[in-house]
Amino acid sequence: MTSVLIAALALILMGVAYQQGVSRSRALAGASRLHSRPQYHGAFLALWATVPLLFVLLIWVVTSGMIQDWYIASQIPAEILPGTTEYASAAARLRNIASGFGVAGEIAPWEAEAGEGLARFMTILRLSIVALGALLGVAGLLVMRARLSPRLRARNHVETVIKTVLIFCSIVAILTTIGIVVSLVTETVRFFTYVSPVDFFFGTVWNPGYSTTSNEASGSYGMLPLLAGTVMISAIAMLVALPVGLMSAIWLTQYATPRLRNVIKPVIEVLAGIPTIVYGFFALVTVGPALSAFGDFIGFGINATSALTAGIVMGIMIIPFISSLSDDIIRQVPRAMRDGSLGLGATKSETIRMVIVPAALPGIVGAILLAVSRAIGETMIVVLAAGNAPILRFDPTEPVSTFTVTIVTALTGDADFASPQSLVAFALGLTLFVITLMLNIGALVIVRKYREQYE
Amino acid sequence: MNATPDTSPMGANRIIPSAPASSAGAESRISARDVTVHYGEKQAIFGVSMEVPEKSVTAFIGPSGCGKSTFLRCFNRMNDTIEGCRVGGEITIDGEDIHRPSLDVVELRARVGMVFQKPNPFPKSIYDNIAYGPRIHGLVKSKAETDALVESSLKKAGLWKEVSDRLDQPGTGLSGGQQQRLCIARTIATGPEVILMDEPCSALDPIATSIVEDLIHELREQYTIIIVTHSMQQAARVSQKTAFFHLGKLIEYGETEQIFVNPREKQTEAYITGRIG
Numbered sequence: 112m113t114s115v116l117i118a119a120l121a122l123i124l125m126g127v128a129y130q131q132g133v134s135r136s137r138a139l140a141g142a143s144r145l146h147s148r149p150q151y152h153g154a155f156l157a158l159w160a161t162v163p164l165l166f167v168l169l170i171w172v173v174t175s176g177m178i179q180d181w182y183i184a185s186q187i188p189a190e191i192l193p194g195t196t197e198y199a200s201a202a203a204r205l206r207n208i209a210s211g212f213g214v215a216g217e218i219a220p221w222e223a224e225a226g227e228g229l230a231r232f233m234t235i236l237r238l239s240i241v242a243l244g245a246l247l248g249v250a251g252l253l254v255m256r257a258r259l260s261p262r263l264r265a266r267n268h269v270e271t272v273i274k275t276v277l278i279f280c281s282i283v284a285i286l287t288t289i290g291i292v293v294s295l296v297t298e299t300v301r302f303f304t305y306v307s308p309v310d311f312f313f314g315t316v317w318n319p320g321y322s323t324t325s326n327e328a329s330g331s332y333g334m335l336p337l338l339a340g341t342v343m344i345s346a347i348a349m350l351v352a353l354p355v356g357l358m359s360a361i362w363l364t365q366y367a368t369p370r371l372r373n374v375i376k377p378v379i380e381v382l383a384g385i386p387t388i389v390y391g392f393f394a395l396v397t398v399g400p401a402l403s404a405f406g407d408f409i410g411f412g413i414n415a416t417s418a419l420t421a422g423i424v425m426g427i428m429i430i431p432f433i434s435s436l437s438d439d440i441i442r443q444v445p446r447a448m449r450d451g452s453l454g455l456g457a458t459k460s461e462t463i464r465m466v467i468v469p470a471a472l473p474g475i476v477g478a479i480l481l482a483v484s485r486a487i488g489e490t491m492i493v494v495l496a497a498g499n500a501p502i503l504r505f506d507p508t509e510p511v512s513t514f515t516v517t518i519v520t521a522l523t524g525d526a527d528f529a530s531p532q533s534l535v536a537f538a539l540g541l542t543l544f545v546i547t548l549m550l551n552i553g554a555l556v557i558v559r560k561y562r563e564q565y566e
Numbered sequence: 567m568n569a570t571p572d573t574s575p576m577g578a579n580r581i582i583p584s585a586p587a588s589s590a591g592a593e594s595r596i597s598a599r600d601v602t603v604h605y606g607e608k609q610a611i612f613g614v615s616m617e618v619p620e621k622s623v624t625a626f627i628g629p630s631g632c633g634k635s636t637f638l639r640c641f642n643r644m645n646d647t648i649e650g651c652r653v654g655g656e657i658t659i660d661g662e663d664i665h666r667p668s669l670d671v672v673e674l675r676a677r678v679g680m681v682f683q684k685p686n687p688f689p690k691s692i693y694d695n696i697a698y699g700p701r702i703h704g705l706v707k708s709k710a711e712t713d714a715l716v717e718s719s720l721k722k723a724g725l726w727k728e729v730s731d732r733l734d735q736p737g738t739g740l741s742g743g744q745q746q747r748l749c750i751a752r753t754i755a756t757g758p759e760v761i762l763m764d765e766p767c768s769a770l771d772p773i774a775t776s777i778v779e780d781l782i783h784e785l786r787e788q789y790t791i792i793i794v795t796h797s798m799q800q801a802a803r804v805s806q807k808t809a810f811f812h813l814g815k816l817i818e819y820g821e822t823e824q825i826f827v828n829p830r831e832k833q834t835e836a837y838i839t840g841r842i843g
Contacts, residue, residue: 369649447682451682452698453644453647453675455675455699455752456675456676457702470689
């Protein structure tokens with residue numbers, strides 16, 4: 112509510128300030144030439160009117176929870192000690208009463224009173240925040256309006272603000288990444304207080320015992336069966352995607368006429384737009400049974416849900432990825448290289464095999480690594496089609512399980528989030544993150560090296 | 567406008583009789599008759615006819631976009647590799663029509679080699695750059711033969727002394743001038759009769775340019791060379807015959823000395839004296 116109000120206020124202030132800046136600087140322009148155009152004066156004033164307001168809003172967003180907690184702490188009777196479950200539930204009840212959400216059971220008189228008090232306190236606080244923001248905005252507007260002059264370098268000031276906003280945006284992305292990594296690491300460390308890292312990283316049995324009575328670790332948490340499943344499915348996917356993707360890229364760049372390419376390329380890229388869950392159905396309903404029937408036909412048992420099914424369908428999913436990346440990379444090979452080879456009397460396919468592909472190879476390897484990191488992180492297809500059997504074996508016709516599938520099962524059950532059965536998801540997630548990070552860095556290094564070659 | 571109608575193939579040949587003794591007896595190896603080139607709807611070459619004499623250097627000059635490079639690319643059918651490009655008219659080499667259906671374009675390009683504007687060595691070793699052509703055409707059967715061919719090609723291109731101790735290094739690591747001579751050596755290795763050069767010195771510094779020009783001078787004794795150049799001084803230095811192109815038409819073709827000293831066409835004179843182009 113407060114946020115909406117402040118946003119509306121900010122918009123109004125911004126409009127007024129801009130208008131003021133433009134008209135006032137126009138008036139000033141009569142005397143001497145302006146350093147910056149009136150629009151910049153307008154933008155300059157608009158920024159001074161809204162930035163303080165938004166700053167207040169930001170502080171409110173960050174601190175309102177803390178202020179509320181502080182008020183609640185002052186209302187809860189002293190016999191309920193902070194840090195206990197009783198305390199947490201009392202605080203939650205107060206919050207729900209204040210917001211009108213309602214609570215289960217009888218409301219004690221002190222609770223009703225405290226809840227009402229909390230609601231009143233927060234309303235007053237909100238209104239004063241809005242008032243403070245408005246005051247600061249108007250003050251900014253008035254003070255800076257007085258400072259408008261023909262020599263004011265409004266254009267340069269606006270430039271500085273734009274630069275700051277851009278820096279801020281990139282910091283948001285970086286902070287988010289750091290936040291994710293930190294939360295993964297802390298939960299993983301918690302998991303390792305239950306299960307030793309050696310057992311986790313080198314254990315060959317995955318059989319977490321589910322206990323409803325305690326948070327103790329029971330069963331075994333060896334990740335090697337999951338790693339084997341992940342690697343096997345990714346390898347099968349690459350075996351499918353690499354030849355098909357690369358060859359279609361070669362055909363598209365070297366042989367197809369522009370008209371045909373304009374039709375075929377978007378069609379291939381449609382594959383990339385299909386949601387992975389749909390690939391999952393396709394694997395489960397079509398590919399799995401078909402493979403199984405084919406297995407029976409040649410007298411070879413293939414499970415409908417198996418590493419093979421998941422791998423093949425994942426490979427199909429990755430084809431457009433490989434083909435469009437390779438397409439770009441092959442296109443970057445200078446035409447002079449191709450002409451040089453053709454000019455010596457090489458045929459098109461000789462030129463592709465002996466000059467273009469070798470020249471594009473580092474880039475293609477980078478594309479492959481990126482594709483592998485996608486395959487490893489892919490979830491929905493394997494959830495549906497791999498069979499979820501976390502057993503260490505190397506037969507692709509049998510069901511397997513992967514990191515991603517196990518993370519899904521660990522977090523979607525009704526186990527307590529503090530139990531090792533759930534916490535293992537974070538350890539698996541971190542391992543997955545490190546693997547894909549390595550692959551991506553490897554790919555980036557290779558791709559960068561390749562770029563230097565032609566520039 | 568151009569006084570020579572582009573429909574008359576004889577327009578260009580009229581000038582030849584003034585040739586001095588050196589090329590008077592030379593048999594014409596390459597002849598183009600009424601060649602036209604279209605890029606899509608746009609016509610780039612308008613009915614060009616000329617006879618290129620054997621074992622000599624013929625220079626194509628003219629302002630940018632006049633079609634000289636496009637015309638050069640007709641002789642080894644490199645225009646085939648450009649989408650939407652159509653070539654009309656007739657080009658014969660040793661009396662054989664290079665557009666006849668039975669002609670193997672791959673073999674044609676081995677006989678009519680090409681050196682490009684920017685040095686374009688493959689990202690392979692110097693040795694493999696030279697051996698590339700002979701290998702794909704099956705000209706060499708053993709390692710020893712390949713070694714010998716690489717050595718002789720590099721020697722002909724005047725590069726052997728500079729690179730003989732580092733044949734396994736990448737060709738892209740050489741200097742610009744060395745790279746261009748490597749490309750010439752690579753072309754020589756497939757045993758061509760004709761070498762087409764498309765502004766071979768435009769990306770080189772003056773010293774490298776003069777080395778390549780000396781090389782062209784030597785190669786003239788064995789090969790028929792056609793060179794496209796932006797530099798009139800270069801055309802004057804290296805060629806025996808010069809053709810001046812303007813807006814896709816052959817304006818004047820004759821002995822280099824005559825073109826530069828005593829041009830017959832006003833446009834040629836204007837270009838040579840720097841008034842157009």
